[in-house]
Amino acid sequence: MKAVVDFENNLKRLEDIVTALEKEEHSLEETVKLFQEGMNLSKECRKALKEVENSVKVVMEEDDNGNIITSDLKTNE
Template identity: 50%
Template sequence: MSKDQTFEKKIKRLEEIVNQLEEGDYGIEETLKLFQEGMKLSKECKKILDDVELRVNKVLGTDEEENLITENFDDDIQS
């Protein structure tokens, strides 16, 4: 799998692997290869999600206890 593969493509491949493993039509070696690929993709997807969460938190801001600071968008609406 390419390093620059999108999150969506990684998730799609991970779903394919899960389906293949659920079918159970593979020998132990192929099953192990699929499992390893799936675990690698799972870790890569988690890292992407963690990075996105960090970026969102930076945009929104967090307090010293890591609680999100949210803005009340209703204040921006003028009557």
């Protein structure tokens, strides 16, 4: 799944940025660029997690009688 790979890559890059910022070895300009990249990655990760959450909700729906309602998950592939 491309979405999972993208999420994992974005999360790994975000972790690398946090580590780099914690070292405080960058100029102010580099720090701001890293921070901006991190904010963009964070936004993408939240978006991906929201999509997964919505997919799970589709699988977990119940009707008025408590029966599980299943439907096909929409994928971007």
